[in-house]
Amino acid sequence: MLRGRITFGSVANHAGVSRSWLYNQPDLTEKIRRLRTQNRTMRPGTVTPERRASEESWHRRLELAHTRIKELNEEIRSLRTQLALAHGQRRADNTATLGERRNRQH
Numbered sequence: 001m002l003r004g005r006i007t008f009g010s011v012a013n014h015a016g017v018s019r020s021w022l023y024n025q026p027d028l029t030e031k032i033r034r035l036r037t038q039n040r041t042m043r044p045g046t047v048t049p050e051r052r053a054s055e056e057s058w059h060r061r062l063e064l065a066h067t068r069i070k071e072l073n074e075e076i077r078s079l080r081t082q083l084a085l086a087h088g089q090r091r092a093d094n095t096a097t098l099g100e101r102r103n104r105q106h
Contacts, residue, residue: 005039006035007036015062015065017065031054
């Protein structure tokens with residue numbers, strides 16, 4: 001759970017995402033700004049039911065975003081592997097074709 005001052009940097013660090021990603025999420029940007037305002041007006045240790053539910057929702061959304069990032073990174077790794085294999089096959093095909101041409105010429 002995030003403790004201390006709520007800033008874009010602290011939220012991004014806690015969630016494992018970049019600040020620019022947070023700024024590009026209008027609903028999350030608004031939520032962070034609202035929480036910062038609430039934190040300034042509330043006494044330390046005061047947690048309303050709305051805030052607790054809101055924080056749980058916030059954490060769930062960040063978990064989902066983190067899961068999606070992991071999925072996309074896996075997809076990228078898979079696509080890079082496929083690309084490397086395709087390049088290797090193309091090179092092997094080109095080498096074989098070049099060798100056949102040379103054998104026919106001699």
